[in-house]
Amino acid sequence: MSEAEVKTESVGTVVVAGAANLAIAVAKLVAGLISGSAAMLSEAAHSVADTTTEVLLYLALRRGARPADRRHPFGYGKEAYVWAFLAALFTFVAGAGFAITHGVTTILVHEHTGDYLASYVVLAVSFAIESISLARAVRQVRNESRRWRTTPQRFLRHTADTTVKAVFLEDSAALIGLLLAGVGLGLSQLTGDELYDGIASILIGVLLLVVAAVLAKSNISLLVGRAVPERIHQEIERELTGLPTVDRIDTLMTMQLGPEDILVAAKVDFHDDATGEAIEAAADEAERRLTTRFPEVAYVFLDPTSSMPGADGRRARRTQDEAERPVDQPTGGAAPS
Template sequence: MSRPGLPPEPGPDEEPFSLGFAISRDAPGSDSVLTVAVALGANLLIAVAKTFAALVTRSASLTAEAAHSWADTGNEVFLVVANRRAARPPDRGHPLGHGREAYVWSLFAAVGLFVAGGAFSVTHGVSQLRSPEPAGDFLLGYAVLALSFLLEGVSFLQSVRQARADARVMERDLVEHVLATSDPALRAVFAEDAAALIGLVIAGAGLGAHQLTGSPVPDAVGSILVGVLLVVVAGVLINRNRRFLVGQEADPRVRAAVLRSLLAMPEVTRVTYLRLEVVGPRMISVVGDVDLAGDDTESHLAVRLRALEARVSSSPAVVGTVLSLSAPDEPSLTP
């Protein structure tokens, strides 16, 4: 039987159902764990260094960057929890698994980035505009920004490596895949690291302008710009997690591939309804109506349907499958 929450039981001689893409929950999941671990380590080191530099230099931009890095570090902890909880197997209380927990914890991380990173940086910058405070020890600030850029670059390259590999599988370009992927950890790390690199350039420019002009205004403006950048990134992440939480159809290319695979089965003559819903990172549920070959009795048809469900659920990316018989007057679907 392959109703949601029960283990699939394909026949011993049957090949696992193919989605048309080389998708596996295990290997990509391992990549996500590595990506988050690299980001967590890098952000923790960067946060400590930036905090020290901000205290010594009294730079508004460096203070905003320190808040940014502490927010990112906290976010990575949320993403670690998200990966662990989403990987738990289905049970009777959660027949489609716990995959959507990844979006809950990733949503918390995005809200944290919005508040602890974006809102704080904007508020601090405005405060510095009202009560300017000159900075000092600029060389230390530049050194910490350079070190941070190097560490953030290492983390960003890891997320790019994973995103490119997954994008090739899904036949997408890099940015399209990051925005569309069902893996919130990959999207969060990629977006946060990209924002961090841009923020470091802004902070460096603000600090440099402060040193050249002797005015703390450019530094304060740099803090505000960093905050605005983080608010925009957090808004995008919040919206993407919201969409997956309320339920989102799988990518049309995956749907077409599943439809082709169903029609390629000798026991399936038609498919008249197909709904693929994302229920977690690289996890989908399949609901459909099919017309089976032959003219069996009702009891035999039920057995064949259960066997077909088990075959579809044998794919590592399919959490649950529910198939019903098509009505004779229903139009057929085509890939």
């Protein structure tokens, strides 16, 4: 799957999820107003939050894909994480805040729930639609995990494409929220006590809090400048070390510039007898190898340098702050380790 195909599939996944959430939000709102159910109204707020989130994620994909220019020589990839972070905040404030406060109010006031049938019908239809949206997200996760030769679980944990992660988590949370709402409604109908409806609403809010926190943390890490995962780092190091004129790699640093853009910078110790022409050829070959192996590598900068005193190990140094860091500690990044 090419980079362009990945971006097109991500846009399609977001659009499908947004359209589904919009239709579901209207249906839930109508059912919630008819029944007076706190859980149904919370689910309506949940779907409204998800719809707004999809709009923001669509902006993230479009604005983050703009090409580099004079003022932004590395492109606009990181802007995608700004919009994705705002989407997580909206889920936190609008969706979770409304669900929890409305649930608490229902428990305290014990307002009577009206027509249950309308709520059950909407929940069933919403579950079917959300399942279709989630199925598309799962298909993309599996396709991209195969592209990176890793498992779907590791891909979701480390991917820099936070739009795919957001759609997957939100659709999964939506299905769980629908089940919680259904259980809350059923228990309230059986017992005649609105306590269960209110508890279901609070649990839906807590679920949204968890999703928002996970997405916010991931986007903040990428905004700060996250490196690629350890496995990718090691493969890049092997490609550079395998160049004919390279003696060793003293320092190797990587950074995610966007969902599909990686920067590679390295201090390289070339052989003492390497000529300037040979070093230039090696730099060209390094870029060719890395972009062939990892099409997401957009920039490669090599700095010829002599070996550091006492640097006789095989592994490339990263930064001074990471000198004592365990080698197998995950770093996150564009692709799963």
